[in-house]
Amino acid sequence: MGSIPITLSSEKKKKPNQDQLEFGRTFTDHMFVMDYSNEKGWYNPRIMPYQSITLDPAAIVFHYGQTVFEGLKAYLTQDEKVHLFRPEKNMERLNRSNDRLCIPNIDEEFAIEAIKKLVHLEKDWIPSAPGTSLYIRPFVISTEAYIGVAPSKTYQFIVILSPVGAYYKEGINPVKIAVESKYVRAVPGGTGEAKTGGNYAASLKAQELVAGSGYAQVLWLDGVERKYVEEVGSMNVFFKINGEIVTPSLNGSILEGVTRNSVIKLLKHWGYTVNERKIAFEEIYNAHKDGQLEEAFGAGTAAVISPIGEFSWNEHKLVINNGETGEVSKKLYDTLTGIQYGTEQDPFDWIVEI
Numbered sequence: 438m439g440s441i442p443i444t445l446s447s448e449k450k451k452k453p454n455q456d457q458l459e460f461g462r463t464f465t466d467h468m469f470v471m472d473y474s475n476e477k478g479w480y481n482p483r484i485m486p487y488q489s490i491t492l493d494p495a496a497i498v499f500h501y502g503q504t505v506f507e508g509l510k511a512y513l514t515q516d517e518k519v520h521l522f523r524p525e526k527n528m529e530r531l532n533r534s535n536d537r538l539c540i541p542n543i544d545e546e547f548a549i550e551a552i553k554k555l556v557h558l559e560k561d562w563i564p565s566a567p568g569t570s571l572y573i574r575p576f577v578i579s580t581e582a583y584i585g586v587a588p589s590k591t592y593q594f595i596v597i598l599s600p601v602g603a604y605y606k607e608g609i610n611p612v613k614i615a616v617e618s619k620y621v622r623a624v625p626g627g628t629g630e631a632k633t634g635g636n637y638a639a640s641l642k643a644q645e646l647v648a649g650s651g652y653a654q655v656l657w658l659d660g661v662e663r664k665y666v667e668e669v670g671s672m673n674v675f676f677k678i679n680g681e682i683v684t685p686s687l688n689g690s691i692l693e694g695v696t697r698n699s700v701i702k703l704l705k706h707w708g709y710t711v712n713e714r715k716i717a718f719e720e721i722y723n724a725h726k727d728g729q730l731e732e733a734f735g736a737g738t739a740a741v742i743s744p745i746g747e748f749s750w751n752e753h754k755l756v757i758n759n760g761e762t763g764e765v766s767k768k769l770y771d772t773l774t775g776i777q778y779g780t781e782q783d784p785f786d787w788i789v790e791i
């Protein structure tokens with residue numbers, strides 16, 4: 438694959454106002470692109486001006502969704518250093534998703550080098566206002582013009598960057614989540630643990646139906662019994678019940694979040710018992726009824742730590758911790774962002790400095 442040539446953009450876009458940053462609406466001046474063919478493997482890595490891409494209308498990605506993506510962030514520290522958070526975990530997961538979608542693996546170290554080079558070039562785009570960062574979106578698309586159902590023979594691996602603020606309009610305040618009883622996100626043996634577009638496309642209907650009633654997202658139950666908690670569309674979910682933390686165990690249909698893994702490590706480091714196991718939503722309902730559901734929160738790259746103030750489940754409404762941010766959620770948010778922005782010790786060597 439070799440070195441990564443850079444073609445600089447002749448124009449510089451206007452940067453958005455940092456205090457009004459939305460999630461994922463503006464993109465920087467450059468992007469990374471690399472091609473694949475069965476004959477050449479991955480080749481022609483390059484950084485070039487951010488631009489539209491031209492694909493044949495028969496490209497497989499448009500028809501059968503053979504595509505995967507990742508999400509990670511670059512953080513600007515007070516002394517102007519640039520931090521990535523556990524990028525190797527994202528690249529490992531990218532290749533697990535690639536495997537599931539029959540997409541050829543990408544050299545993980547090379548992909549991290551490409552991301553570092555692109556982020557370094559776009560350093561001026563990393564916002565510095567509290568809670569903001571530069572979201573990094575690596576993705577792979579299948580580009581072969583063929584409408585038979587088969588793995589593509591050609592691909593592109595692309596990385597784009599977007600300065601972002603909070604994912605939810607609630608910011609770091611508690612969100613309301615509706616437990617979804619009709620639609621399912623994933624089934625055993627399906628693509629639930631891969632980060633692929635189809636999972637997100639399949640989530641839109643349920644999401645749309647609850648959005649009008651003030652719910653930020655839906656909580657997915659398992660696809661077979663519709664009983665066990667899986668995840669929220671853009672984050673993994675945790676509960677604090679009677680002092681103990683529980684989160685659904687990874688079962689093949691839940692996305693293995695990097696933030697999820699980091700949260701579990703931090704909680705154990707602080708001495709909490711963390712149980713990864715099957716959790717029926719009915720158990721959450723009963724714990725709430727008995728006054729034992731102390732906190733609930735989501736964890737994800739985009740969402741960071743997002744306290745959950747209310748669940749609706751069929752005709753029931755469960756208000757958690759009076760709709761306020763709980764102690765554990767707050768400590769996790771502060772510690773995790775502290776490590777990411779370099780204001781807290783990094784006991785696990787998670788930070789990669791660019």
Ligand code: COI
Pocket residue numbers: 507508509637670671672737738739740
């Ligand atoms: C992330 O947290 O990075 C995600 O990929 C969630 C998303 C679909 C916005």
